[in-house]
Amino acid sequence: MVRRTFLSRIVLPVCISSALLGSASTQALSGLTASQLVDKNVAAKGGVQAWRSIQAITFSGKMDAGGKSKSQLPFVLEKKRPRKTRVELAFKNDTAVQTYDGVNGWKLRPYLGRKTVEPYSTDELKAAGFESELDGPLVDYSAKGNKVELEGVEKVENQDAYKLKVTMKGGQVQHMWLDAGTFLEAKVEGTPRRMDKKMRPVSIYLRDYRSVNGVKVPYVIETAVEGNKDTHKILIESVVVNPKLDDALFAKPGGK
Numbered sequence: 721m722v723r724r725t726f727l728s729r730i731v732l733p734v735c736i737s738s739a740l741l742g743s744a745s746t747q748a749l750s751g752l753t754a755s756q757l758v759d760k761n762v763a764a765k766g767g768v769q770a771w772r773s774i775q776a777i778t779f780s781g782k783m784d785a786g787g788k789s790k791s792q793l794p795f796v797l798e799k800k801r802p803r804k805t806r807v808e809l810a811f812k813n814d815t816a817v818q819t820y821d822g823v824n825g826w827k828l829r830p831y832l833g834r835k836t837v838e839p840y841s842t843d844e845l846k847a848a849g850f851e852s853e854l855d856g857p858l859v860d861y862s863a864k865g866n867k868v869e870l871e872g873v874e875k876v877e878n879q880d881a882y883k884l885k886v887t888m889k890g891g892q893v894q895h896m897w898l899d900a901g902t903f904l905e906a907k908v909e910g911t912p913r914r915m916d917k918k919m920r921p922v923s924i925y926l927r928d929y930r931s932v933n934g935v936k937v938p939y940v941i942e943t944a945v946e947g948n949k950d951t952h953k954i955l956i957e958s959v960v961v962n963p964k965l966d967d968a969l970f971a972k973p974g975g976k
Contacts, residue, residue, distance in 0.1 A: 752870075752882075753870065754868045754869050754870040754884060755868070757868075757870065757882050757884065757898055757903065758858050758861060758868055758884075760898075760903040761858055761898050761903045761904065761905070762858060762859050763903075764902055764903045764904050764936065765859070765904065765935055765936045766931075766934050766935035766936055767934075768859060768860060770933075770934040770935050771855040771859045771860075771935060772860075773962075774854065774855070774933075774935065774961055774962060775800065775801050775962055776798070776799065776800040776801070776854075776961075776962055776963055776964075776965045777798075777799050777854060777959065777960065777961055777962070777963075778796065778797070778798045778799075778958075778959070778960040778963050778965070779796070779797040779798075779937075779956055779958070779959055780794070780795065780796045780797070780956075780957055780958045781794070781795065781939075781954065781955045781956040781957040781958065782794055782795070782954075782955050782957065783795050783809075783952065783953070783954040783955070784951075784952040784953050784954075785809075785811070785952075790950075790952075792955075793809055793810060793811055794809075794810045795807060795808060795809045795810070795954075796808045798963075798965055798969060798970075799852070799854045800854070800965045800967075800969075800970065801854055802822060803820070803822040803849070803852040803853065803854075804820065804821055804822055804852070804965075804967070804969075804970040805818075805819070805820045805848065805851075805852050805970065806818070806819045806820075806969050806970050807819075811830070811831040812831075814830035814831060815830075816828060816829050816830060816831055817973045819969070819970050819971065819972065819973060820840070820848045820852055820970065821967075821970045821971055822852065822970075824839065824840070824845070824972075825839070825840035825844060825845055825848050826838065826839055826840065826972045826973055827839075827840065827844075828973050828974075837972060837973050837974055846892075847911055849890065850888065850890075850892045850894070857886050857888060857894065857896075858886070858896070861886070864888075864889060865888070865889030866886055866887065866888050866889060867886070867887040868884055868885070868886050868887075869884065869885045869887075870882060870883070870884060870885075871883045871884065871885050871895070873900065874897065876897045876899070876906040876907045876925075877906065877925065879899055879900065879901070879906065880899075880900035880901075881897035881898055881899050881900055881906045881907065882897065882898045882900060883895060883896075883897050884896045884897070884898065894908065894909050895908070895909040896908045896909070902929075904926070904929055904936065904938075905926050905938075906925065906926060907923055907924065907925050907926065908923075908924045908926065909921070909922070909923065909924075910922030910923065910924045910943060913945050915945060915947060915948060916947070920945050920946045920947050920948070921945075921946045922943060922944070922945050922946070923943070923944045923946075924941060924942070924943050924944075925941070925942045925943075925944070926938035926940075926941055927939075927940040927941075927942070928940040932959045932961060933961040933962075935961075937956070937959055938956070939955070939956040940953065940954070940955060940956070941953065941954040941956075942954075
């Protein structure tokens with residue numbers, strides 16, 4: 721996300737031999753430091769200044785919903801600095817809503833028969849604070865108080881990728897894999913999900929990067945839970961940079 725947000729429901733353990741091979745491959749590939757890798761990643765995504773110029777962004781498209789009999793539901797994700805997020809998901813004749821104003825979060829889930837607004841749980845608030853950065857944890861990472869370490873090189877979808885450990889200012893840890901050719905994120909570690917009474921690692925794959933107003937964003941996002949053969953995809957259809965978003969959009973739905 722464990723936060724069950726629409727976009728974060730959406731890592732296999734590394735054996736010792738793979739870890740050793742990864743460390744050797746890191747030196748063989750380039751000898752780049754973690755800081756240099758972050759610089760290349762940010763440059764590949766458009767650069768610091770381009771991201772700093774974005775005050776708000778809107779994504780719309782379709783996402784998988786359901787289990788074996790999947791359907792695709794339209795959604796809209798809106799983000800605004802400093803840490804505001806709103807998601808709307810259309811389901812039949814209802815609209816589910818989740819909002820986060822940077823401090824508090826709320827959810828309205830009529831598809832579950834819940835017609836009243838509920839506050840985020842403690843875990844949901846923690847995850848929301850972790851995920852709400854408009855430009856992610858690597859852009860301006862030092863200014864954000866984040867720490868980045870290189871842990872080796874691993875294969876992601878048959879391509880070499882640098883595995884980074886990102887420790888946020890608040891202590892949260894997330895692993896990210898940068899494609900060794902493009903330096904764009906190929907995979908990120910998602911919030912573990914409970915399945916079969918166990919917490920399962922979650923991997924989020926990012927594909928089909930496209931340029932929008934000078935920055936690059938993935939248009940295909942696929943989430944996989946270890947032990948579950950079914951994955952869930954998000955297909956982005958439109959990205960709008962710097963739309964006018966009123967702060968009221970990110971307040972408690974209904975305003976009460």
